Amino acid sequence: MSGGADEPGLWRKVYQVFADAIGHFGNDDGFAVASHVALFSLMALFPFLIFVTALAGFMGLTEVAKQASDLIFDTWPPEVAQPVVQQIHAVLTQPRGDLLTFGVIVTIWFSSNGVEALRTALNRAYRVKETRNWFYCRAQSILAVLLGSFVLLVFTGLIVLGPLIWSVLARHLPFLAEFGYQANLIRYGVTSVLLVLALFLAHIVLPNGRRGVSDVLPGVVITLLLWITSGAAFGAYLARFANYVSLYAGLAGVMTALVFLYLTAAIFILGGEFNAAILRQRKIRGWHKTSAADTPSAQS
Numbered sequence: 001m002s003g004g005a006d007e008p009g010l011w012r013k014v015y016q017v018f019a020d021a022i023g024h025f026g027n028d029d030g031f032a033v034a035s036h037v038a039l040f041s042l043m044a045l046f047p048f049l050i051f052v053t054a055l056a057g058f059m060g061l062t063e064v065a066k067q068a069s070d071l072i073f074d075t076w077p078p079e080v081a082q083p084v085v086q087q088i089h090a091v092l093t094q095p096r097g098d099l100l101t102f103g104v105i106v107t108i109w110f111s112s113n114g115v116e117a118l119r120t121a122l123n124r125a126y127r128v129k130e131t132r133n134w135f136y137c138r139a140q141s142i143l144a145v146l147l148g149s150f151v152l153l154v155f156t157g158l159i160v161l162g163p164l165i166w167s168v169l170a171r172h173l174p175f176l177a178e179f180g181y182q183a184n185l186i187r188y189g190v191t192s193v194l195l196v197l198a199l200f201l202a203h204i205v206l207p208n209g210r211r212g213v214s215d216v217l218p219g220v221v222i223t224l225l226l227w228i229t230s231g232a233a234f235g236a237y238l239a240r241f242a243n244y245v246s247l248y249a250g251l252a253g254v255m256t257a258l259v260f261l262y263l264t265a266a267i268f269i270l271g272g273e274f275n276a277a278i279l280r281q282r283k284i285r286g287w288h289k290t291s292a293a294d295t296p297s298a299q300s
Contacts, residue, residue: 013281020277021270028124030269037117037265042258044114047107049088052149054104068156074191075227077235080260083253108145115141115206121265122207125272130208140205148198155190199223203272216275223271230263 049069056068069088073081119137123130130137203216238256 016281017274017277020280021273024125024127024277025270025273028127028273030125030273031266033121033124034262034266034269037121037268038258038261040117041114041261041265042254044111044117046088047110048114048145048149051104051107051111051145052152054107055149056153068152071152071156071191071194074188075195075231076260077231077238079235079238080256084257087253108142111145112138112141115144118202118268119206121269122203122272125269126207126209126211126276128208132208144201144205152194155194196220196224199271203275207272211275215279218278219271219273219275222274223267226267226270227264230267234260234263 049072052068070085073085076084116137119130119141199220200213200216203219204211204213
């Protein structure tokens with residue numbers, strides 16, 4: 001039911017939010033920023049996985065490192081992930097003693113550039129100006145790389161050790177033996193948890209200003225739904241219609257990954273625009289009482 005001019009109905013609210021988000025996405029050069037994020041993400045991907053491998057080797061978890069790289073690409077369409085994974089495995093099998101010295105600093109620095117690209121995109125989406133110290137922001141990005149690497153290895157280690165843990169539990173709890181160990185279910189569950197957690201942290205921590213979980217939840221949901229839909233559609237497009245080999249020859253695998261990252265980056269930015277649109281509409285239309293978390297989104 002419609003509530004009048006000051007309190008529009010549900011579908012009217014949805015239309016206003018989407019119109020606001022899409023309009024600001026265009027005004028904020030969303031597609032141009034998405035290309036920036038995609039390029040820096042691709043540039044950061046290899047250094048990040050190289051650092052994860054070096055860290056895993058230092059911790060005596062060499063096999064876990066390979067599983068960790070595969071875990072990242074579980075959410076990618078197979079047509080996109082396969083050529084990239086082949087190149088990554090080729091890179092990760094090379095001995096890298098330089099990473100024990102100055103090389104690790106360079107690797108972490110390039111990896112943090114991908115986080116900084118996400119920060120720039122979200123600041124523009126939420127229409128806030130970065131006022132924090134440059135060193136603070138870069139330290140935050142580096143910490144994100146280090147923490148992300150450690151968490152990825154821990155979760156992956158649990159997957160690798162899953163069958164052993166399950167067998168121990170089954171000996172003490174015999175009824176578990178009837179179900180068996182569902183490796184793929186656990187694997188995709190871990191991937192989903194990491195992805196959702198990373199999205200929430202990105203929207204809350206990276207951009208300037210204060211936002212709560214409820215403020216960023218709509219954009220996270222929209223992002224996940226569009227990622228699932230676009231990933232399936234892009235995979236079907238590659239399998240049936242696209243022929244990047246005829247256009248880019250040996251660079252086809254890299255260009256396919258870059259196009260996919262561009263698509264995912266645009267959706268990621270749109271999720272931020274969606275959250276910002278809700279906060280703006282709350283303030284303009286008086287849908288809810290304005291909170292402290294709404295204030296940064298109104299800055300231009």
